[in-house]
Structures are given as C-alpha cells and as structure tokens.
Amino acid sequence: MPQFTYTRRVRFSDTDVAGIVHFANFYRFMEEAEHEYFRSLGLKIMDHRPDGTAVGWPRVRASCTFESPAFYDDLIDVDVSVVRVGVRSLTLGYRFRRGHKSLAHGEVKTVFCNCAAGGKFESVDIPPEIANKFVESPADSHK
Amino acid sequence: MPQFTYTRRVRFSDTDVAGIVHFANFYRFMEEAEHEYFRSLGLKIMDHRPDGTAVGWPRVRASCTFESPAFYDDLIDVDVSVVRVGVRSLTLGYRFRRGHKSLAHGEVKTVFCNCAAGGKFESVDIPPEIANKFVESPADSHK
Amino acid sequence: MPQFTYTRRVRFSDTDVAGIVHFANFYRFMEEAEHEYFRSLGLKIMDHRPDGTAVGWPRVRASCTFESPAFYDDLIDVDVSVVRVGVRSLTLGYRFRRGHKSLAHGEVKTVFCNCAAGGKFESVDIPPEIANKFVESPADSHK
Amino acid sequence: MPQFTYTRRVRFSDTDVAGIVHFANFYRFMEEAEHEYFRSLGLKIMDHRPDGTAVGWPRVRASCTFESPAFYDDLIDVDVSVVRVGVRSLTLGYRFRRGHKSLAHGEVKTVFCNCAAGGKFESVDIPPEIANKFVESPADSHK
Numbered sequence: 213m214p215q216f217t218y219t220r221r222v223r224f225s226d227t228d229v230a231g232i233v234h235f236a237n238f239y240r241f242m243e244e245a246e247h248e249y250f251r252s253l254g255l256k257i258m259d260h261r262p263d264g265t266a267v268g269w270p271r272v273r274a275s276c277t278f279e280s281p282a283f284y285d286d287l288i289d290v291d292v293s294v295v296r297v298g299v300r301s302l303t304l305g306y307r308f309r310r311g312h313k314s315l316a317h318g319e320v321k322t323v324f325c326n327c328a329a330g331g332k333f334e335s336v337d338i339p340p341e342i343a344n345k346f347v348e349s350p351a352d353s354h355k
Numbered sequence: 356m357p358q359f360t361y362t363r364r365v366r367f368s369d370t371d372v373a374g375i376v377h378f379a380n381f382y383r384f385m386e387e388a389e390h391e392y393f394r395s396l397g398l399k400i401m402d403h404r405p406d407g408t409a410v411g412w413p414r415v416r417a418s419c420t421f422e423s424p425a426f427y428d429d430l431i432d433v434d435v436s437v438v439r440v441g442v443r444s445l446t447l448g449y450r451f452r453r454g455h456k457s458l459a460h461g462e463v464k465t466v467f468c469n470c471a472a473g474g475k476f477e478s479v480d481i482p483p484e485i486a487n488k489f490v491e492s493p494a495d496s497h498k
Numbered sequence: 499m500p501q502f503t504y505t506r507r508v509r510f511s512d513t514d515v516a517g518i519v520h521f522a523n524f525y526r527f528m529e530e531a532e533h534e535y536f537r538s539l540g541l542k543i544m545d546h547r548p549d550g551t552a553v554g555w556p557r558v559r560a561s562c563t564f565e566s567p568a569f570y571d572d573l574i575d576v577d578v579s580v581v582r583v584g585v586r587s588l589t590l591g592y593r594f595r596r597g598h599k600s601l602a603h604g605e606v607k608t609v610f611c612n613c614a615a616g617g618k619f620e621s622v623d624i625p626p627e628i629a630n631k632f633v634e635s636p637a638d639s640h641k
Numbered sequence: 642m643p644q645f646t647y648t649r650r651v652r653f654s655d656t657d658v659a660g661i662v663h664f665a666n667f668y669r670f671m672e673e674a675e676h677e678y679f680r681s682l683g684l685k686i687m688d689h690r691p692d693g694t695a696v697g698w699p700r701v702r703a704s705c706t707f708e709s710p711a712f713y714d715d716l717i718d719v720d721v722s723v724v725r726v727g728v729r730s731l732t733l734g735y736r737f738r739r740g741h742k743s744l745a746h747g748e749v750k751t752v753f754c755n756c757a758a759g760g761k762f763e764s765v766d767i768p769p770e771i772a773n774k775f776v777e778s779p780a781d782s783h784k
Contacts (some may be wrong), residue, residue, distance in 0.1 A: 223526070223529070223530055223533075224529055224530075224533065224543070224657055224658065224659075224663070225526045225529065225657060225663050225665060227657050227658035228653055228654060228656050228657060228658070229401075229653065229656035229657070229658075229660050229661075229712075229713045230401075230411065230413070230470070230474065230653075231472070231473060231474045231658050232474040232658075234653070234654050235382060235386075235414045235417060236379050236380070236382035236383045236386070236654060237379070239378060239379035239382060240379045240509070240511045243378075243379070243509070243510055243511065244509055244510075247509075247510065247571075256571075257510070258372075258373075258570070268373065270373070270421070270424075271378045271421055272420065272421055273418070273419070273420045273421065274378060274418065274419055274421075275416070275417065275418035275419075276416070276417055276418075277415065277416045278413070278414055278415055278416065278417075281413075281474040281476075283473075283474060283658075284544070284658050285533075285542075327373070329374070329758075330374060330426075331373065331374045331375040331424040331426060333424075366669070366672070366673055366676075367514055367515065367516075367520070367672055367673075367676065367686070368514060368520050368522060368669045368672065370514050370515035371510055371511060371513050371514065371515070372510065372513035372514070372515075372517050372518075372569075372570050373510075374515050375515075377510070377511050379511060383652070383654045386652070386653055386654065387652055387653075390652075390653065390714075399714075400653070401713070426515075427515050427687070428676075428685075472615075515687075516687075516697065516699070516756070516760065517758070517759060517760045518760040521668065521672075521700045521703060522665050522666070522668035522669045522672070523665070525664065525665035525668060526665045529664075529665070544658075544659075554659065556659070556707070556710075557664045557707055558706065558707055559704070559705070559706045559707065560664060560704065560705055560707075561702070561703065561704035561705075562702070562703055562704075563701065563702045564699070564700055564701055564702065564703075567699075567760040567762075569759075569760060613659070615660070616660060616712075617659060617660045617661040617710040617712060619710075
C-alpha cells in the first residue's frame with residue numbers, strides 16, 4: 213500500500229519523437245514524488261542542521277521498469293512506498309499509473325549526507341527524528 | 356572490455372543546484388552512447404524495414420549506480436559493453452569515467468519492436484543481420 | 499490584466515549549478531502555462547479537425563527577459579495575457595512572479611498549422627470559433 | 642561572418658511528440674555554443690578572480706526565431722557572432738544551420754557579475770582583458 217501518491221500532468225517537453233514520455237523523465241518524476249512525499253512528512257530534501265551544516269540525500273542507485281508508454285497530457289499517479297530504511301540510506305519504491313493502468317515501477321536508493329560546496333558529500337547516520345517518519349511497507353509491490 | 360567508448364562534455368544545463376550532474380541525465384548520456392555505438396556498427400536506433408515498417412528499441416528496464424559526482428565542463432567517457440543479446444532484447448552496460456576515475460555504471464535493456472503511430476510497440480525477433488553485430492562481453496564489469 | 503494564471507512548483511531538475519532555475523526552463527514553463535490556458539478555454543494545443551487532419555501551434559518566436567532568479571522549491575505564478583491575435587498567429591505574453599516579486603517576462607508567437615508526419619507544418623487561418631476565444635489585453639504589461 | 646561555429650548532434654531526448662527538436666532546447670544549444678566559443682578564446686563562463694571571488698555571466702534576455710524544424714540525429718551548426726560588447730553586458734548572436742539550410746536564429750544578452758552563494762549576482766564592469774577578446778561583427782545577420 214503506498215504511503216503517498218503524487219499526481220503529475222505529462223508536459224509536451226517530457227515527450228520525444230517516439231510519441232511517448234522519454235524514459236529519463238521517469239527518474240525526474242520519481243524525484244518530484246519523493247520531494248512531495250518528504251513535504252507531506254514535514255521534511256525537506258535539502259536542509260540545514262542547527263549548526264548550519266547542509267544535509268541532503270544524494271542518489272546512489274536508481275532503476276525503473278517500463279511496462280506501458282505514458283503520453284502527452286496524461287494525468288499520472290505516482291505511488292510512493294518505503295522499501296527500506298537503513299542506518300544511512302533510504303530506499304523508496306514508485307509505481308506509475310494512469311488510472312488503474314500500471315505504466316512503470318522503480319526504486320531509488322538515497323544516502324543521508326553532510327553536503328559541502330563543490331559536490332562533496334559525506335554519508336552520516338539518519339537522525340532518529342527523521343528515520344522514525346519512514347515505515348517500511350509490509351508488502352511492497354514495487355520490486 | 357568495452358566495445359565502444361563515447362565521450363561527452365558535461366553541459367551547464369546537465370547540472371543541478373547540488374552542483375553536480377542531475378542523476379536523471381546519466382540515463383540520457385547512456386542513450387547517447389548507445390546511439391553512437393549503433394552508428395559505429397552501421398545501425399540506427401530508429402529504422403525502417405524494406406516494406407516501410409518502422410522498427411525501434413523501446414527501453415524496458417534501466418538502472419544506474421552513482422559512485423562519484425560528475426561536474427560542469429567535465430569531459431566524460433562512457434564505455435559501452437554488450438551484457439546480453441536475447442531473441443528480442445538487447446542489454447547494454449555502461450561505465451562512466453572521468454579519466455581513470457569511475458563515476459557510475461548502469462544497464463539498459465531494450466526490446467526490438469515494430470513501431471506504429473501513437474506509441475504502439477510490438478516486440479519481434481531481432482533479425483540475424485542485426486543480432487550478429489552484437490557480441491556479449493566475456494567478462495562484463497558493469498554489473 | 500492576465501487572462502489566466504498558472505502555478506508551478508520549481509523542481510530540483512529545473513535548477514543548475516548556479517543555484518537557480520536554468521534559463522531554458524522558463525520557456526518550458528511558458529509552454530506549460532499556455533497549455534493550461536488553452537485547457538481553461540476548452541481548447542487543445544494538439545487537436546484534429548473533423549476530417550482527421552492534425553492541427554497544432556508550432557512556435558515561431560520566443561523571448562524572455564530575466565529580472566530575478568527563481569530557486570528550487572519556489573512556487574511560481576505565471577500570468578498569461580493575449581498580446582496579439584493574428585489571422586494565422588497567436589502571441590501570448592507571460593509574467594513570472596513569486597508572490598508579488600516579478601522574476602521574468604516573455605512572449606511566444608505561435609502559428610496555427612496543419613501538421614503532417616515528419617514535422618511538416620503548413621500555416622492556415624485560425625478558425626473563428628478558436629480565434630474568438632482570445633481577446634487582446636487592452637494594456638499588456640509583458641512587453 | 643561568425644566568429645565561431647559549434648557543431649552539435651541532435652539527441653533523442655532533445656525531440657518531442659511533434660517529431661522535432663523542442664523549442665526550449667535551442668536555448669540550451671545557444672548556451673553550449675557560447676561556452677565552446679568562450680573556451681576557444683581562453684575564457685570560462687564560470688571563473689574566479691585572483692582574490693577568489695566567483696564571476697559569471699547570468700542571462701538577462703534571450704530570444705529565438707524558429708524558421709524550420711530540426712530533427713533527431715541532425716548534425717547542426719551553430720554560428721556565433723558578437724552583436725554588442727557593453728560596459729557590463731555581452732550580447733551574442735546565433736544562427737542554426739543544417740548544412741546551408743537555416744533553421745533558426747537568436748540572441749542572448751548576458752551581464753558580467755560577481756556571484757555569491759544562493760544565486761546572488763552583482764553586475765560589474767567587464768575587465769578589459771576579457772572585453773578585448775570580443776569584437777563586434779560589422780554586419781551581423783542574426784537580427
């Protein structure tokens with residue numbers, strides 16, 4: 213059962229000459245769904261600790277399986293579920309649907325990091341007040 | 356050993372506010388490398404049979420593991436190798452490098468299809484004259 | 499006075515290494531606002547005549563003036579106004595705001611066309627039932 | 642006469658469902674041409690002064706006129722010319738061609754700025770050693 217559903221209109225610039233949504237854009241849509249899921253939990257994907265240190269969630273692995281094309285102007289639902297909460301990592305699962313029709317499913321593994329300028333990331337433990345917000349789904353269907 | 360290497364300059368519009376290449380763009384870079392690899396073999400990703408039927412290679416699964424960030428203006432090498440040639444599918448592996456430094460690796464599985472207007476795809480056997488151009492790498496290091 | 503306002507969340511993939519929305523994305527946002535404005539009028543940007551001919555609105559000129567940066571996660575309003583309704587062309591104006599703060603303004607001129615496969619466009623007169631839906635703004639502030 | 646020509650392969654992800662290059666991507670291509678032109682002059686679009694201050698060239702206005710579509714896999718030439726060198730601004734002109742066929746032309750006005758974190762830009766005079774590298778074209782044909 214998804215913890216959250218994000219609804220997204222497919223835009224003209226999301227499509228390609230094959231007449232369908234370009235596959236790379238599904239990864240952008242998963243990220244948008246992730247950020248709205250974070251917002252729904254009162255969290256931010258880019259934040260700062262009380263001491264001013266920037267923290268974030270760089271992606272370490274992302275995969276997507278494409279079942280059926282999505283088209284210009286489709287209204288798509290992206291169901292988000294929690295696949296795994298690790299000590300330093302969070303893996304979310306995504307199911308893309310147009311109504312009841314499943315279009316794709318994917319997973320993105322992210323790692324909680326202190327972020328310094330110039331793209332320097334150091335993985336650190338997820339603070340309990342953040343980790344506790346994520347509950348693994350008992351029967352995840354996004355695999 | 357890669358069958359082909361594609362070299363790509365990272366562009367300003369490939370980056371994001373984290374100061375690095377946005378992860379979804381690695382999938383676009385894999386596709387660019389695939390198309391140049393096809394070109395090197397005398398093949399096209401979008402083609403027509405003698406009877407005029409359009410044929411192509413829709414993506415069915417893509418994954419990427421991100422090891423180290425890529426930055427604006429980097430000159431990146433993308434090594435392409437053949438992971439598996441199936442009856443109707445082709446899986447290519449990709450290794451991203453900046454010089455000797457490995458940045459990411461991924462795989463994209465595509466299926467050979469007859470393509471009709473409106474994003475209608477029907478998978479069909481890869482013709483032998485195409486399939487024979489792809490030789491699986493004995494020791495693929497992209498897994 | 500705008501005829502329509504489109505509200506858009508700035509996404510992570512809309513930004514670049516300068517920490518702001520990449521300028522090319524303002525053109526995508528103008529197009530999204532245009533399509534939602536068309537929808538609000540009961541029109542489609544890609545449509546078919548009763549005889550099956552595809553019709554559309556290819557862009558012939560687009561410009562944008564950037565006043566102040568937009569940032570990740572901003573909620574942006576795009577005001578749409580009608581600059582000019584020609585015999586075959588339609589020019590819409592756009593004003594980007596974050597609250598009362600003006601961020602950018604632009605114009606896109608499109609031409610009504612019969613569209614054939616392979617990107618072949620033939621400009622034709624806008625049918626009166628479509629042209630009549632657009633009313634030029636008496637005092638357009640997007641110039 | 643162009644000062645510089647940048648050659649660019651049109652990629653699958655540059656196209657849209659109309660079967661042509663999406664218009665917003667012409668602005669990305671102009672930026673790529675600009676950066677390669679800067680490189681040819683020994684300049685960088687993002688640089689630092691001897692005292693460490695970051696400097697750059699935020700865009701203040703961009704326009705493009707679209708004459709004829711560009712298609713997937715086209716090899717496109719982008720001619721760059723210098724329209725105007727101001728005290729703090731630089732306006733470059735761009736002509737898109739597929740062989741001798743003109744596809745589009747545009748202009749981008751940029752302003753030389755000190756850049757602080759968080760997208761804070763302060764316009765400053767272009768140092769003479771940079772300004773002197775740009776020579777206005779006597780008969781600019783990009784207008």
